[in-house]
Structure formats: structure tokens, C-alpha cells
Amino acid sequence: MISKRRSKIQGWGVFATRPIPKNKRIVDYAGEKIPTRESLKREARYLKTGRIWCFKLNSRAVRDASVGGNIARFINHSCAPNCYTHIVRDTIWIRAARNIRRGEELTYDYATDGESGIRCRCRPGCKTRL
Ligand SMILES: C[S@@+](CC[C@H](N)C(=O)[O-])C[C@H]1O[C@@H](n2cnc3c(N)ncnc32)[C@H](O)[C@@H]1O
Ligand SMILES: [Zn+2]
Numbered sequence: 001m002i003s004k005r006r007s008k009i010q011g012w013g014v015f016a017t018r019p020i021p022k023n024k025r026i027v028d029y030a031g032e033k034i035p036t037r038e039s040l041k042r043e044a045r046y047l048k049t050g051r052i053w054c055f056k057l058n059s060r061a062v063r064d065a066s067v068g069g070n071i072a073r074f075i076n077h078s079c080a081p082n083c084y085t086h087i088v089r090d091t092i093w094i095r096a097a098r099n100i101r102r103g104e105e106l107t108y109d110y111a112t113d114g115e116s117g118i119r120c121r122c123r124p125g126c127k128t129r130l
Contacts, residue, residue: 020100029072030091031065078107078122
């Protein structure tokens with residue numbers, strides 16, 4: 001249903017290899033489950049490389065896709081995404097926000113606070129910081 005390829009947004013991205021219907025659970029964001037305190041330390045380290053791998057599960061825990069992650073860790077952010085995330089207990093589902101055509105790059109809103117300072121490249125002129 002999906003494959004990893006070079007992206008026009010940044011680096012690697014994930015693309016639909018067949019049409020995906022709205023609301024379909026596409027893939028789960030895998031990664032080591034760690035406490036928030038540990039994730040703050042790791043994120044500071046990752047930011048030096050310019051890439052974020054940690055996804056907040058709840059106020060206490062985070063999934064770090066750089067340890068035990070799967071293809072979902074290559075899904076880029078967009079301010080006009082075609083996917084959304086749906087957390088069910090410890091599982092972070094990436095789901096289709098609308099019908100997605102074959103060949104489209106999958107994106108979701110990272111919902112970050114801009115602290116990384118990374119400029120969003122989802123479209124020319126986007127002013128968001130990830
Ligand atoms: C989970 S990785 C996504 C895969 C990444 N493209 C790669 O090649 O490893 C997250 C990182 O990708 C980059 N990224 C994702 N979406 C982006 C966007 N809309 N604009 C700029 N960089 C983006 C940032 O460096 C971000 O920290
Ligand atoms: Zn953007």
C-alpha cells in the first residue's frame with residue numbers, strides 16, 4: 001500500500017502505491033516507548049542532526065522511531081496533510097484524512113510547537129516552523 005521514496009518536501013518520504021480510502025488505518029508509528037523526560041534528552045540530541053523522531057503518545061510517554069521504528073518514521077509533515085494520527089492506547093495510527101490517489105506522498109500535521117526551528121517546506125513560501 002505504501003513505499004519509501006525521495007520526497008520533494010525533504011529527504012525521504014512515504015508514498016501511496018495504490019489508492020487508499022478515507023479513514024483507512026495505513027500504518028502505525030512504531031518506536032521505543034520512553035518516558036517524556038528521556039525523550040527531552042534524546043530530542044535535543046536529534047535536533048543537532050536536524051531531524052525529529054519522537055512522537056508524543058500522551059503527557060507521560062513518547063515513541064522514539066529511531067529505535068525499533070518502521071516506514072512510518074519517513075512520513076513528512078504538511079500544513080495541508082492527507083493523513084491524520086489517531087492514538088489508541090499505546091498505538092499511533094496514521095490514517096487517511098481523505099481518499100488518497102496512487103503516487104501521492106503521505107503527510108500528516110506533526111503538531112509541533114515550532115521549537116525545533118526547522119522551516120516547513122510543505123509548499124513554497126510556507127512560514128511554519130516545525
Ligand atoms: C520523521 S522524519 C521524516 C523523514 C525525513 N524526510 C527523512 O528523510 O528522514 C522528520 C524530519 O523530516 C524533516 N521534515 C519532515 N517534514 C518536513 C517539512 N514539511 N518541511 C521540512 N522538513 C521536514 C525534518 O527534518 C523532520 O525533523
Ligand atoms: Zn507547511
